[in-house]
Amino acid sequence: MTTPGRDEDILRLISTKTVLNIGTLNTRTLAKPGKMDLLLRELNRYKWNLVGPSETHLPRTGEETISGTSLLLSGRTDGTHRQGVGFILSPTTKKALISFTPVSERIATIRLKGSVSNLTIIQVYVPDSARSDEECEQFYFQLQSVTDQKSKKGMLIVIGDFNAITGNDQMD
Numbered sequence: 001m002t003t004p005g006r007d008e009d010i011l012r013l014i015s016t017k018t019v020l021n022i023g024t025l026n027t028r029t030l031a032k033p034g035k036m037d038l039l040l041r042e043l044n045r046y047k048w049n050l051v052g053p054s055e056t057h058l059p060r061t062g063e064e065t066i067s068g069t070s071l072l073l074s075g076r077t078d079g080t081h082r083q084g085v086g087f088i089l090s091p092t093t094k095k096a097l098i099s100f101t102p103v104s105e106r107i108a109t110i111r112l113k114g115s116v117s118n119l120t121i122i123q124v125y126v127p128d129s130a131r132s133d134e135e136c137e138q139f140y141f142q143l144q145s146v147t148d149q150k151s152k153k154g155m156l157i158v159i160g161d162f163n164a165i166t167g168n169d170q171m172d
Contacts, residue, residue: 013049013096014114014155021048024123024159029057031081040069040088049093052123054161056084061102070094072110074102074123085123085160103146106139117154122146124160 014020030036030053043051059079064071068091075084083105089097098111098118106127112119124143127136143158150156 010098010113011092011095012113012115013093014112014117014119016116020050020119021046022050022052022121022157022159023048024052024054024161026055026125026161027053028055029081030084031057031059036066036071040067043069043088049090050121051088052085052121052159053088054085054123054125056086057081058084058086063100070097072100072102072108074105074108076105083125085125087121087123104142107142107146109146109150111154114154118151119155119157120150122156122158122160124158124162126161126163128163129165 025039027035027039030039039053056073056075058073058075059077059081060075061073061077064073070089070091070093071086072089073084073086075086076082085106085108087100087108087110093112096112096114098113101109103109106125108123110121110123112121122143127139147156147158
């Protein structure tokens with residue numbers, strides 16, 4: 001878990017008059033050369049504060065800065081290029097960052113400072129139906145644990161790739 005700075009240095013991003021542009025994107029991989037630069041160029045075409053990438057395939061955890069943009073990663077630590085989640089923060093959003101907690105290669109959280117209350121965002125990459133029941137249960141147990149640890153004060157948003165299957169064709 002990282003704490004970026006003193007409380008007085010943290011910008012209050014969330015207020016009753018603020019529009020916060022949040023997105024999530026299954027990147028399929030950011031491990032290939034040029035993919036991160038391409039993603040950042042595409043994001044700069046839009047008005048955004050925070051994007052939660054999933055399936056990054058980056059086998060590392062931590063904070064990086066690329067072209068002035070903050071990337072917070074929660075990936076595998078065994079060198080395997082699979083799964084991975086994180087947050088891409090605009091420079092303004094980075095100033096509101098209270099903490100970043102990489103939980104696993106499928107779950108990461110951040111807390112952002114607000115004027116009335118703080119905001120916790122959980123980024124997830126849910127196991128798909130091809131995964132074992134045990135892996136799915138472990139994920140949901142871990143997600144429940146993370147939400148239980150969240151302060152009762154403040155807002156909570158869960159974003160990410162939920163690997164949802166919709167439609168009648170998918171029914172057994």
